[in-house]
Amino acid sequence: MMKEIPSRIDFKEAEKEILKKYGEKIFYIKEKDLKNKNKFCIIMPPPNANGELHLGHALFLSLQDAMIRYFRLKGYTSFWLPGFDHAGFETQVVIERRLAKEGKSRFDYSAEEFYQLINKFVEENKKKIREQMQSMWVSADWSKERYTFDKGVIDFVYYVFEKLYNEGLIYKSLRPINFCVHHQTGFSDLEVEYREERGKLYFLKYYLKDSQEFLTIATTRPETIFADVALAINPKDKRYKSYLGKKALIPLINKEIPIIADNLVDLNFGTGVLKITPAHDFTDWLIAQKHKIQDYPSIISVDGRLNENAYFLKGLKVEEAKEVILEKLKTEGYLVKEEEYLHKVPICYKCENKIEIIPTEQWFLKMKPLAELAIRAIQKGEIKFIPEYGKKRIINWLKEIQDWNITRQIIWGIPLPVYTCENGHLNVSKNKLKTCRFCYSKNLQRENHVFDTWFSSSLWPVVTLLLSGKKIKKKKEKLLFSSTYFEAFYPTSVMETGHDILYFWVARMIMFGLYLTGKVPFKIVYLHGIIRDEKGEKMSKSKGNVINPDEVIKDYGVDSLRISLLINNPPGEDLRYSWEKVTGARNFVNKVWNIARFIALNCPKKILKNPKKPKPKTQADKMILSEERKMLEKYFKHMDNFEIYKALNEVYFYTWRRLADIYLEKSKEQLKDKKLKKNTQTILAYLLNNLLKILNPFIPITTEYINLKMIGSKRPISLQKF
Numbered sequence: 257m258m259k260e261i262p263s264r265i266d267f268k269e270a271e272k273e274i275l276k277k278y279g280e281k282i283f284y285i286k287e288k289d290l291k292n293k294n295k296f297c298i299i300m301p302p303p304n305a306n307g308e309l310h311l312g313h314a315l316f317l318s319l320q321d322a323m324i325r326y327f328r329l330k331g332y333t334s335f336w337l338p339g340f341d342h343a344g345f346e347t348q349v350v351i352e353r354r355l356a357k358e359g360k361s362r363f364d365y366s367a368e369e370f371y372q373l374i375n376k377f378v379e380e381n382k383k384k385i386r387e388q389m390q391s392m393w394v395s396a397d398w399s400k401e402r403y404t405f406d407k408g409v410i411d412f413v414y415y416v417f418e419k420l421y422n423e424g425l426i427y428k429s430l431r432p433i434n435f436c437v438h439h440q441t442g443f444s445d446l447e448v449e450y451r452e453e454r455g456k457l458y459f460l461k462y463y464l465k466d467s468q469e470f471l472t473i474a475t476t477r478p479e480t481i482f483a484d485v486a487l488a489i490n491p492k493d494k495r496y497k498s499y500l501g502k503k504a505l506i507p508l509i510n511k512e513i514p515i516i517a518d519n520l521v522d523l524n525f526g527t528g529v530l531k532i533t534p535a536h537d538f539t540d541w542l543i544a545q546k547h548k549i550q551d552y553p554s555i556i557s558v559d560g561r562l563n564e565n566a567y568f569l570k571g572l573k574v575e576e577a578k579e580v581i582l583e584k585l586k587t588e589g590y591l592v593k594e595e596e597y598l599h600k601v602p603i604c605y606k607c608e609n610k611i612e613i614i615p616t617e618q619w620f621l622k623m624k625p626l627a628e629l630a631i632r633a634i635q636k637g638e639i640k641f642i643p644e645y646g647k648k649r650i651i652n653w654l655k656e657i658q659d660w661n662i663t664r665q666i667i668w669g670i671p672l673p674v675y676t677c678e679n680g681h682l683n684v685s686k687n688k689l690k691t692c693r694f695c696y697s698k699n700l701q702r703e704n705h706v707f708d709t710w711f712s713s714s715l716w717p718v719v720t721l722l723l724s725g726k727k728i729k730k731k732k733e734k735l736l737f738s739s740t741y742f743e744a745f746y747p748t749s750v751m752e753t754g755h756d757i758l759y760f761w762v763a764r765m766i767m768f769g770l771y772l773t774g775k776v777p778f779k780i781v782y783l784h785g786i787i788r789d790e791k792g793e794k795m796s797k798s799k800g801n802v803i804n805p806d807e808v809i810k811d812y813g814v815d816s817l818r819i820s821l822l823i824n825n826p827p828g829e830d831l832r833y834s835w836e837k838v839t840g841a842r843n844f845v846n847k848v849w850n851i852a853r854f855i856a857l858n859c860p861k862k863i864l865k866n867p868k869k870p871k872p873k874t875q876a877d878k879m880i881l882s883e884e885r886k887m888l889e890k891y892f893k894h895m896d897n898f899e900i901y902k903a904l905n906e907v908y909f910y911t912w913r914r915l916a917d918i919y920l921e922k923s924k925e926q927l928k929d930k931k932l933k934k935n936t937q938t939i940l941a942y943l944l945n946n947l948l949k950i951l952n953p954f955i956p957i958t959t960e961y962i963n964l965k966m967i968g969s970k971r972p973i974s975l976q977k978f
């Protein structure tokens with residue numbers, strides 16, 4: 257107990273004391289808790305273990321902890337499973353940038369050395385982020401922490417890969433993909449960004465075979481003409497009907513190519529005649545597939561230079577090749593004209609270099625069958641989206657889905673469990689393989705790819721629960737085994753994450769969850785927005801407008817940080833964040849402290865500790881008890897609907913404008929009145945105890961500290977019930 261209660265909360269002291277006294281372990285779930293018929297579960301989006309905790313993390317921690325704590329107070333077994341993501345390419349880029357600062361690159365290291373370098377860095381980050389999260393006293397069950405590189409997770413990734421492969425959903429294919437020449441890796445379509453660029457449209461003559469007649473085509477990429485396989489027109493285009501079936505000649509090399517018709521050709525682009533270059537353009541590749549053109553040359557290599565198929569352009573970089581060939585086309589009379597042209601070029605989202613479309617061997621996952629499962633479940637309403645727009649967006653995306661390139665050519669990832677023999681047989685095996693299963697060859701090579709980091713992330717709700725608790729042997733089920741936690745918590749209650757990874761992550765978790773278990777992985781998707789600065793600009797180091805959660809915690813405390821992120825922050829909308837918000841939050845935390853202080857100073861401990869249901873005697877009593885009842889009704893309604901910000905607004909208004917501004921003032925007189933004193937104390941004690949409980953999900957440390965120091969209660973609020 258406190259001898260003297262200071263007029264402001266010493267948040268540093270409060271944090272130190274509460275963390276020391278209650279720690280993390282009070283939130284661990286025991287096997288017997290699984291029997292509770294009311295269960296609530298959130299799988300925490302695993303932070304990338306490649307940096308420090310940022311405001312985005314602090315936001316999801318505050319939101320999810322509010323939900324978790326609320327349901328715990330309602331008497332649910334409330335389970336929050338934390339974890340970390342190795343974050344493949346993202347992490348490797350962080351390390352490569354560090355090396356670049358020292359004038360080194362990853363190629364100065366052997367693969368093994370480079371891997372160990374990243375591993376050390378990631379382990380340090382995991383430790384740091386875990387400590388930062390724990391310093392916020394988030395009520396996760398740290399005994400169930402998972403990491404995407406845990407052996408159990410990798411084994412499960414291999415199990416799923418093998419299952420998909422055996423069912424014909426995974427295949428290896430040589431085809432054009434997005435490739436970053438700088439980073440030397442392929443990307444999925446989702447990872448590519450676009451930049452608007454002022455370029456030129458070049459109009460080139462393609463002569464018809466044995467004729468002086470020619471067709472003019474328009475292209476932004478004259479350097480790829482040696483990889484052309486056809487000219488194409490739209491079948492509706494009357495201008496060119498007579499040319500169909502004839503042959504054209506590629507300028508400078510006079511290679512014969514057919515003239516074909518396809519409705520993917522845009523009548524209004526350029527002249528309406530398109531050169532078809534399947535190796536280096538996705539639309540062209542699609543057209544070639546439709547016309548069964550299987551044999552198409554690739555002229556750009558993964559080193560960003562033109563290869564032996566490019567004649568005199570061989571060895572040149574793409575931009576150089578463009579200049580050389582334009583000069584040649586001009587002097588030989590093939591270049592009709594040039595036009596200014598504004599277009600979008602694909603760029604690497606990390607190094608901003610142009611993405612080249614280059615055919616390479618990759619592994620693909622057929623998405624259509626998986627997407628159909630997800631669309632059906634979402635349309636049936638098996639998942640509720642908060643805000644609702646998530647539903648429409650995700651369905652639209654799923655309907656347009658293309659096969660997913662799941663392999664990357666980087667070091668930092670889960671290696672593919674595939675061994676290829678000298679005869680080209682593919683052996684999928686999670687264990688090291690010495691003999692080919694098909695021809696018994698002993699000459700086996702492991703595939704030199706790793707998984708896209710989102711592949712393991714997409715299995716997260718299923719695999720983390722399967723690995724928690726006791727293993728249950730299952731027969732004739734979709735999964736090889738189950739666990740007590742999986743049985744108890746799957747599907748989980750809420751998936752709370754940023755709207756920016758709705759497709760990357762949420763959609764894929766839904767597809768995999770349904771594919772593997774027949775059930776959606778979560779019943780509710782709650783999407784939060786991005787945190788911006790007060791002017792609405794994205795926070796970035798280069799702009800110098802980043803607010804670091806550690807700074808906020810240091811100067812204002814954990815609870816002020818939480819309130820500043822939760823208040824007036826509706827789901828799905830971006831949050832404008834400023835120090836002003838933090839001060840406002842700090843003032844509220846102090847207000848709560850002062851209300852408690854006033855009540856503690858004016859009520860005997862006995863009344864404080866054992867609050868009884870009060871009876872109103874005065875007009876003011878009636879007012880506050882009725883205001884409290886109304887507020888509580890709304891609070892519970894909003895919290896049950898995951899409208900955290902609405903619930904907080906109700907409590908905020910009641911606390912400040914009703915309890916502090918009006919009733920506490922009135923009670924000062926009532927406390928002086930002998931006839932009213934005891935009853936007023938009963939009311940105050942009752943109101944305070946309720947207030948601490950309903951505020952506990954938002955400001956756990958302050959409420960516990962008041963409970964411990966002013967009320968003198970031995971039972972933490974976090975473990976009580978409403």
Ligand SMILES: [Zn+2]
Binds near residue numbers: 438608
């Ligand atoms: Zn790049």
Ligand SMILES: [Zn+2]
Binds near residue numbers: 679692
């Ligand atoms: Zn073989």
